[in-house]
């Protein structure tokens with residue numbers, strides 16, 4: 001059922017943001033100098049993406065990613081790097097819940113990679129191991145548009161929100177050992193832009209079967225797209241939205257911010273007194 005967030009305690013969440021942001025800035029060598037930003041965004045998404053609006057199960061509230069059943073979900077391969085990155089932050093701020101930490105990590109990463117401000121509320125409360133949702137709720141990359149539409153409908157999202165959210169694939173890369181997809185990183189691996197949409201529309205894509213027998217799209221500049229990425233230009237309704245975001249990065253940023261905040265708060269009711277935080281970036285604080 002829907003969880004009720006606990007009333008916000010007198011805590012300095014900007015301090016936690018700054019600790020995460022400083023660590024992202026310092027540890028820049030991870031993943032061939034892409035850094036930890038993208039994998040932190042993916043952890044926030046995967047810890048929230050287990051939500052099912054049909055029975056109000058899953059979602060970020062209980063921080064259940066910390067249990068091996070969820071950590072070992074094949075869909076979560078590679079996210080251990082984000083979990084290990086956040087461990088010393090959790091030791092420094094033991095009062096923050098796992099769910100608040102995983103989602104705050106994603107918000108910090110988006111903002112420090114020059115993405116839009118993401119409003120964030122505290123109050124998630126760790127839940128016990130017997131509340132871990134079943135594996136298999138996170139999306140399969142080999143599928144087409146109708147699968148994507150159904151999966152994001154289960155998460156409570158329409159077409160606009162779905163296309164905006166998948167725009168996060170401008171960040172980071174696929175890793176053979178994690179998902180069976182291999183690709184040199186995208187056009188802007190650690191800077192948040194609308195390049196994913198520009199790339200989708202402008203490059204010449206060919207479908208290849210890689211060494212693991214997995215089908216992926218490759219282009220002449222060495223970028224790759226997943227079948228579910230390509231579905232966004234094959235489906236006429238999605239394609240309209242891809243064209244809109246490719247033309248206007250500000251509209252993409254506005255829609256992404258709303259959808260990402262909603263994703264991280266699915267299945268949670270927040271008390272009115274828990275106001276959304278709009279965190280300052282390190283640059284804005286001259287740190």
Ligand code: HEM
Nearest residue numbers: 038039045078139140141165168172173174175178179228
């Ligand atoms: C149809 C929906 C989606 C599918 C099938 C999908 C699938 C994948 C796959 C297969 C990878 C590569 C993982 C690896 O090999 O390390 C990946 C990476 C990534 N995904 Fe998605 N994803 C989806 C939606 C999203 C959404 C909604 C977000 C965030 C809002 C997101 C953020 C990321 C990021 C940032 C990476 C790069 C991680 C890294 O560089 O380590 N994805 N995704």
Ligand SMILES: Nc1c(Br)cnc2ccccc12
Nearest residue numbers: 169170172173174186224225
């Ligand atoms: N950089 C990416 C591009 Br460009 C296209 N698709 C992706 C899917 C997952 C992770 C990264 C990417």
